[in-house]
Amino acid sequence: MMVRKRPGGVIDLSDSGDSDIGGSEDNDVSSDTSSFDRQLYEKCLKDYKKIKVLKKRLQMAMRHKSKKKKIEKKTKDGFTRFSATAFMNVISALSPEKKAIIESYGFGSLLKFNKCFVPNKFANWVARLVDSKSGDIIRDGKVISLTEESVHLVLDLPKGSRCFPSDSSAGRDVVLSKFGKDRIPPVSFFADKLINKDDLPDEDMFICFMIVALSSFLCPNTNTVPSPKYFGVFEDIDQIKEYNWCGFVLDWLLEHIKAFTRGKNKKSKRCQGLGGCLYYLVVVYLDHIDFRQRQVPDCIPRISVWKEDMIQFYANLDVKSPGVYGYRPLLEFEKTCYYKCVCLRPVTCADDLDVEFCNKMESVSGCQLPLSLKLEISRLIDEHCFNSGMSLSMDVTSLGNVSKEFQDMFAKMMHHICRIDARSKDLVVDIMQAISKTVPDDNDEIGSDVDRNEDNVSPVLSEREEANVVAAEDTSPVICTGSRPFLETVKHQTKKSEAMHNSNLENMRMSTQTPCFSFGKTHGFPADLSVNPESLANRSDFKVRDSSTGGKVPLHGPRRMVCPNRVLINDFIGNEDKFKPSPSELANYKAICALASSRSSNLDALYFGGVRCTYWSLGESMKLGGTVNNYVVAAFCYHLFCRPDGHPDISKRHYFFPNISDNLLKDHDEVFGHVMMKAFERSAKSRPLFKSDVLYFPTFYEDHWFVFVVDIKDNKFVFLDSLYTEVHAYHEYVRGKMIPEFTYWWDKLVKRDMKFKDYGVKYPVVPKQSPYDNFDSGIYIMMFLEYWTSPRSSLCSLFSSDDIPNIRVKLANEMFFNPRNARNKNPVITFDHDEDGGYE
Structure with a gap:
């Protein structure tokens, strides 16, 4: 017999033990009560479900309202x-x-x-x-x-x-x-x-x-x-x-x-x-x-x-x-x-030209100048006047109490100062007149030779400038009014000057250069294999950027290391005042060192494109007896990069910050890979690393600075150290860590086979510090970074340990007053030197 399952939660009031005592009436009452309880349960269940749905809707509405408020608040900006x-x-x-x-x-x-x-x-x-x-x-x-x-x-x-x-x-x-x-x-x-x-x-x-x-x-x-x-x-x-x-x-x-x-x-x-x-x-x-x-x-x-x-x-x-x-x-x-700029009238067409000025130029030059040339000269004058302009903030009523004569004199003086544009135009006319009046010498053989052998003379104009000149001559024909037009005079004098310069240079080169021997059959080599080094630079397909060996052996083999004769070292050093600072440099140096311990110590003294260095770092590092810290070396690397010849595309040199060297002294799994990748990628944007000559890695290890150099041009790993030698246990450990680690990251990031396993290891002769001097190594490596460029760099003839105090002054001034240093110079320039002790 199948038993019907009662609904959960319903209590059955009937007692099974008394089922045979109650009679039929009791059974009817029990039946009615059971039915009533079931209906009540179902009604409660429906109401519960409705309440649950309403509660859920209310919660959703509240969440939506809260989210909406947050969005509105966010979009307020x-x-x-x-x-x-x-x-x-x-x-x-x-x-x-x-x-x-x-x-x-x-x-x-x-x-x-x-x-x-x-x-x-x-x-x-x-x-x-x-x-x-x-x-x-x-x-x-x-x-x-x-x-x-x-x-x-x-x-x-x-x-x-x-x-x-x-x-x-x-x-x-x-x-x-x-x-x-x-x-x-x-x-x-x-x-x-x-x-x-x-x-x-x-x-x-x-x-x-x-x-x-x-x-x-x-x-x-x-x-x-x-x-x-x-x-x-x-x-x-x-x-x-x-x-x-x-x-x-x-x-x-x-x-x-x-x-x-x-x-x-x-x-x-x-x-x-x-x-x-x-x-x-x-x-x-x-x-x-x-x-x-x-x-x-x-x-x-x-x-x-x-x-x-x-x-x-x-x-x-x-x-x-x-x-x-x-x-x-x-x-x-x-x-x-x-x-x-608003007050400066742009010169874009013939209507913008100063007619009187253009007539003067054509009069003194003896020819009708092309319109493009007149527009360009006028534009350059306007640009010069803009950059030379001056702004005066002055209350003219302050002159009310002075005499009339003084007011007139002052007005004339200011009028003279502010006539920059007129004086610039007069200068251009005078220069053109001087050029046009310059008569060539009777002996024009050099000029004739130039006309016949123009390929041997350095080009005066770039290809783009030559194209512009040709275009100008085609669109505006030159009408000669004198014996020699202005443009022809300029070209002739330029060619003559170039020829004389090249002739003097060739004579000087023949008298001073090391003889270049051509290996003929008498030396055991075919005559056609002789190579003239200077002929490479004159080839039409020669490019400075591609002149690096890129890891290949140079045509004349690796450059030999320079080991200066001990007897001649003192003769090369020469003037003892080479690094002697000027009074103003001493005053600036004193101010920098004093600011390191002042209330301004936390202000930035150096800021090169994101590289910062406070007065505390700079002053404490560069003061006498101070140990150079990583921030100063990083700023110095950027200082070298900012020099006119410091860009890697010109110098073919890359300077890496000290934190990269720190990673080269670690194991693979301890190195911050993203730091290495960022450093290599950013350097490669200036010039591909494999097309560079030298890579510098200033390194600070166990309270001592040295420079690890990858000399790509000469296939050498070079260590520049002012204290330890290559046989010292210090460098036995350093070599064993840095060279393999550098090779590993080069292969991983640059992915260019440079055959580093064939590179030799060199320790060039460099100035040495005293064994008892444990704080000057940072100054030495800054000089190494700046002046060591190849195995032929003789640093011992440049400076010695006696020059270090003066070099500290020089380097501090050079970094601080670098035009690319974006920080305010007034704290140093206006520093009150009388409040502090003198420089020793």
Whole structure:
């Protein structure tokens, strides 16, 4: 018999033990009660389910409301697709050839952008200052105008006369057909093609670059898909420079700022996104702020000045309270870089030329000058006047109490000082007249030889300049009015000067050079195998960049090591005052050392492209008896990089920071791989490592500095050490760690077989420190980094241990006053030397 299962939760009041006692009435009552309990249960169950559903809905509604509030709060700052990082990633991925293509289209200025981060809160704050009616920034009752001219001065975009096409469908179809799409893909599609280095035609590559530039930098909005509004310019790429790019970028920015400052949208109740070129917006604002000694250089275009973390740094100087700026006063417009450029009339056509000045030039030159030459001369004069301009802030009423004669004299003096443009024009005319009046000597044999043997003379003009000269001569024929036209005189005198220089150089070379023997059959070699080293540099296919051996043995074998004769060392050292500092250098050095223990000790004394060094580090390292720390050596490496001949493309040398050497002294599994990868990749951007001559690794190990050098040109691993020798246990350990570790990371990151297993190990003769001197090794290695370039570098003839105190002074001054040091120099220049002791 199957028993029916009772519903859970229902209590049966009947007792099975009394079932035979109650009679029929009791059974009926029990039946009714059971039925009643079941109905009550079912009703309660339904009500429970309803309550549960209502509770769930209420919870969902509360979560949705809370999430909505968070979103609204987040969008209060104004969401934007402006991305300095995305744009910089694309620029970094471009090869020099692709950059040249972009420059040919007229947008090379965008390549000067250097990962300048724009703080979102700062951009929002500045945007709220923009007046929607006038389109100007208004702060404290003063106006900062946002104009097409300022866009050009900041971004250097083309200022064509054509408006952007209102119908962009034709340009959009061109882009879609080129990339085989039926609708516009996301910005990442175009960026990936450049970052992944896809093989694209020049025009397609340029389109990808411009779409990324527009979407992430010039005209961003809140969408991940590029806006079709600017696709019309891609219909005819060759005419892209003819459009008014400055006006379009400005209108785009003002339109999005207007929508942003309008507040919340009635439908969505959300704050509008902030679009447009925020970089331009904040740069114009910061250029009008008075930062006193920290004022940014007034070079044009501004995109070449405002780099890296500069906007963040200067925005912080203007902070009143968290999220609120405007702490510093505004500059008068006359004191800004924009004033000089706005007042400077651009010379772009014949109508802009000074007719009287052009007539004077043609009169003294004896010929009708090409229009292109006159325009270029006028442009250079204007640029010279701009850079030589001076701004005077003076209350003229202060002269009211002086005599009339003094006022007249002062006015004449100021008039003379400010006539830079007129005096510049007079100078050009005088120079041209002097050149045209220069009569060649009667003996023109050298000039004739030059005409017959031009291949042996160094070219005066580059290929591009020659092409420009030819074009100018073709379009504007020269009309001779004298015996020898100006252009012909210049060419003739230039050739003559070059010939005389080359002749003197050849005579000097023949008298001083080591004889070059040609190995003929008498020496056991065929005569046609003789090699003249100097003939290589005169070959038409010779390039300086490709002159490195790249790991191959040089034509004349590895360069021999120099071991100076002990008897002659003192003769080579010569003047004992070689490193003697000047009084001003001593005063600066004293100030730097004193600031290391002052309240300014934590301020940055050195700042080279992200490499920082405080006054404490610099002063404590460079003072007498101070041990040089890693920060100073890193800054010194960047100091060498910043010198005119320090770029690896010129010097063929790479300087690695000390932290890289620290990794070379570790095992593979202990090394920070991303640090090594970043160092090798960044160095390779300046010049491929395998095409370099020398790699330097300054190393600090067991409280002692030395330099590990990879001499690629001479196939050597070199160790420059002022204390330990190669047989010392110190270097037995160092060699065993650094050489294999360097080879491992080279093979992993550079992936170029340089046959390092065949390299020899050398310890050149270098100046030595006293065994009791345990703090000067850092100064020695700084000199090694600067002056050791090859096995033929004789450092013992350059300096000795007696020069170290003076070298400390010299190096501290050179680093601190390097033009690329972006930090304020006033703490040292204005230091009160009387309050501290004298220099010893």
